[in-house]
Amino acid sequence: MWNFIQRLFSLIVTQKPASPKAVAARPTAYTTRLGKTVPVDDAFHAWTSGDLNEMLKALPVKTNLIDRHFLLMGIVDATYKNRTDPKMAQRCAQVAEMHLTEFPKIAPALKKDMDGILPRVTTFQHYATLLSEQGEYDKAIAVCEQAIKYGLRDNTQSGFKGRIERIKEQKAKHQST
Numbered sequence: 001m002w003n004f005i006q007r008l009f010s011l012i013v014t015q016k017p018a019s020p021k022a023v024a025a026r027p028t029a030y031t032t033r034l035g036k037t038v039p040v041d042d043a044f045h046a047w048t049s050g051d052l053n054e055m056l057k058a059l060p061v062k063t064n065l066i067d068r069h070f071l072l073m074g075i076v077d078a079t080y081k082n083r084t085d086p087k088m089a090q091r092c093a094q095v096a097e098m099h100l101t102e103f104p105k106i107a108p109a110l111k112k113d114m115d116g117i118l119p120r121v122t123t124f125q126h127y128a129t130l131l132s133e134q135g136e137y138d139k140a141i142a143v144c145e146q147a148i149k150y151g152l153r154d155n156t157q158s159g160f161k162g163r164i165e166r167i168k169e170q171k172a173k174h175q176s177t
Contacts, residue, residue, distance in 0.1 A: 033064045034113055040067075047071040052078040059095075065109035072099035073123050080126040089130060096127035100146065107150055118152060125154040128163060137171035 029040045046058035047070045055075045063071070072095055079092035099106075100123065111118050124147035131140035144160040144167070154160055 033066050034109060038064065043067045043071045047074040050074065050078075056091075065106045066113050068102065069099075069106045069110055069121075072102070073121065076123045076126055080122075080130065083130055083133075089134075092130055093127070096123050096130070099123045100127070100143065103146075103150070118150060120155060121147070121150075121152055124152055124160070125163070128160075128167070132167050132170055135174065137167050137174070140167050 030037050031040050031044065032038070041061060041063050043058045043061040043063035044067045046054040046061075047067065049055070052075065055071055055078065058071055059075070061071075075095045076092055076099060079088045079095065082088040083092055103121075107118060124143055128140040128143040128147075131137070131143065141164050144164045147154070147160045152160065154163060156162060158165070
């Protein structure tokens with residue numbers, strides 16, 4: 001895990017003061033993705049900034065699967081925190097759906113980049129919670145089941161299996177009222 005953190009945040013910055021234009025531009029920075037040194041792009045800069053507006057602007061950027069994953073998860077995390085705002089809840093759901101749709105391609109690359117272990121992917125738990133809050137219990141259960149298939153954990157004692165049970169209880173309670 002420490003190796004991943006070092007790779008993730010260690011940037012090799014090279015400065016080439018060739019022209020006034022080059023000096024004014026952002027310095028070329030590199031990171032390691034799937035064992036290769038690659039230049040960082042707007043998607044990387046956006047998700048590492050933590051700025052929701054920057055992340056949303058970077059959504060259309062074609063990037064590597066690792067930075068795409070962190071960009072999508074960063075947007076879900078930021079919008080989830082503000083989900084009481086209907087626009088934020090809607091954006092959270094849209095980007096979570098995007099992330100879950102792309103995750104079959106992302107997961108192998110992420111696992112390879114993380115020394116064989118998938119990290120915690122908060123999109124699954126946040127989206128399941130959002131769906132439950134919106135009364136979409138069956139869809140929330142499906143999200144949890146998808147997380148289980150990937151072997152993901154949500155940092156609770158009972159994991160996604162326990163989350164499913166709690167959602168089923170919420171559904172039953174909602175249907176009895």
